[in-house]
Amino acid sequence: MAGSLFGLLLLIVVLSLALSDNFRTEDEARSLLSSASLSGLLMLILGVVAGAGEYRHGTIASTLLVTPDRLRAVAAQTLAVAAAGLAVGLATAALVAAIGVPWLSAKDAPMLSTGELLGMFIGCALYTALAAALGVALGALMRNQVAAVVLVLVFLFVIDPVITAVAEGYAKFSLTGLGTSMSGGSAEDVQGSDLLPFGVAALIWAAYTVALAVAASVLTTRRDI
Amino acid sequence: MLEVRDLTKRFGTTVAVDGLSFKATPGRVLGFLGPNGAGKTTTLRTLLGLTLPTSGSATVEGRSYRELQDPVTVVGAVLEGPQFHPGRSGRNHLRVMAAAAGLPAGRVDEMLRLVELDGAGARRVKGYSLGMRQRLSLAGALLGDPRALVLDEPANGLDPQGIRWLRDFLRREAGEGRTVLISSHVLAEVAQTVDEVVVVTHGRLVAQGSLNDLTHGAESPVWVRSPDAERLRAALAAKDGVEAEPGEVPGWLAVRGASLETVGTTAAEQGIPVFELYRPRQSPESVFFELTSGAEAAP
Numbered sequence: 001m002a003g004s005l006f007g008l009l010l011l012i013v014v015l016s017l018a019l020s021d022n023f024r025t026e027d028e029a030r031s032l033l034s035s036a037s038l039s040g041l042l043m044l045i046l047g048v049v050a051g052a053g054e055y056r057h058g059t060i061a062s063t064l065l066v067t068p069d070r071l072r073a074v075a076a077q078t079l080a081v082a083a084a085g086l087a088v089g090l091a092t093a094a095l096v097a098a099i100g101v102p103w104l105s106a107k108d109a110p111m112l113s114t115g116e117l118l119g120m121f122i123g124c125a126l127y128t129a130l131a132a133a134l135g136v137a138l139g140a141l142m143r144n145q146v147a148a149v150v151l152v153l154v155f156l157f158v159i160d161p162v163i164t165a166v167a168e169g170y171a172k173f174s175l176t177g178l179g180t181s182m183s184g185g186s187a188e189d190v191q192g193s194d195l196l197p198f199g200v201a202a203l204i205w206a207a208y209t210v211a212l213a214v215a216a217s218v219l220t221t222r223r224d225i
Numbered sequence: 226m227l228e229v230r231d232l233t234k235r236f237g238t239t240v241a242v243d244g245l246s247f248k249a250t251p252g253r254v255l256g257f258l259g260p261n262g263a264g265k266t267t268t269l270r271t272l273l274g275l276t277l278p279t280s281g282s283a284t285v286e287g288r289s290y291r292e293l294q295d296p297v298t299v300v301g302a303v304l305e306g307p308q309f310h311p312g313r314s315g316r317n318h319l320r321v322m323a324a325a326a327g328l329p330a331g332r333v334d335e336m337l338r339l340v341e342l343d344g345a346g347a348r349r350v351k352g353y354s355l356g357m358r359q360r361l362s363l364a365g366a367l368l369g370d371p372r373a374l375v376l377d378e379p380a381n382g383l384d385p386q387g388i389r390w391l392r393d394f395l396r397r398e399a400g401e402g403r404t405v406l407i408s409s410h411v412l413a414e415v416a417q418t419v420d421e422v423v424v425v426t427h428g429r430l431v432a433q434g435s436l437n438d439l440t441h442g443a444e445s446p447v448w449v450r451s452p453d454a455e456r457l458r459a460a461l462a463a464k465d466g467v468e469a470e471p472g473e474v475p476g477w478l479a480v481r482g483a484s485l486e487t488v489g490t491t492a493a494e495q496g497i498p499v500f501e502l503y504r505p506r507q508s509p510e511s512v513f514f515e516l517t518s519g520a521e522a523a524p
Contacts, residue, residue, distance in 0.1 A: 061308050
């Protein structure tokens, strides 16, 4: 799975660099480099698969027998998958940087400062970690693996864009908007809407995660396994 | 000590467990018997905090499972149904449990050896047979060296050697002072393992006691055939707590409240000839079948 992510990213970065000479603005360079945030989408779905997978395979029983405290069990799993997300995010950012930065400078594209680049890649890794955490919490809440994955995809690609189109000012609060802000993408990636600062976006995303995780643990406490 | 008290569990309008009470005590193996759908699994899962009671309680050493501080050292459980990720190895499954419980990883290999899975520990669970999965589950139950074992149909999928191994193993565990609660819908699987049984149907207790008690219950009289049945009847009925009634076939008496020895001795004292004397011994199977099918007829 991680292998196919790296392959896909390689394809995106290499193709955009090879086919386009239009890297005239910083935003365009930024947009390319932030494609590393694709790992966020992947880890979001992997998180859902991990969270709901406990129910699909019945491992939730041994999890709760060893750790009867539901909140602790959900929190531990969320943190564990978030840590995996961080690792995947760092690896992705490193890969994109290794290919994108030298190539962009060879094309004489306007370059971001080292500090900016570093911030962007760390942001991308953090975003991937947070996305993974959100996925786990949602999976633990919904329990049905297929339904949870479908819900995430429908939300990301149908519901979120529809609300963004209808409600003015929602774009920066949408999952896509928050993700773009965290991974340092350009405003162009979310239809020109302005983005929230990194810290605020991360906090809002983390709040969603905590809300879902708490809901999951409360429900797990009250229902039969 | 495992205790179920007035336990009732409803799923919607279905009553799975209906006012059930029993205790499993240290050093003994308690068989929890009943046909499929009798509420055994629900009761055991309630004991383990996985299912919440509608009313009543199920406690482990006086507390509900969820309140236990270090549950793996208190109760080990083998549950029914899928409980492994098919892509993980048996050893990996146990290592995750051990890590979560704060147990050393060395304990995992020890348990794999104990259940004779050390050769297969590195293989993915998806390639395991049903019997291997049961043994892996048992290894997980034993990880924390618990004081009690709760086993839901552990003999399922075991071959005859496996069942014998499990029997010897559970006897040894009980011998070391552990509490063992084992459910089954096949009496023969556990008949030689258990000290006592609790029999349930439709979530209700129908019998409790040792297998001996069940098969030699008061409902099974001593039958005696004599040419002087009436005199023998009078002689037996004169004794305290003994009832003797003529059977349907002339010459036969059904005697309750007396042993074979008492009936024989009484006849000899009175100089009454006896042609036949026996107590029909019910097989545990037939008793179990009667107990559970009798209740099945009730709504």
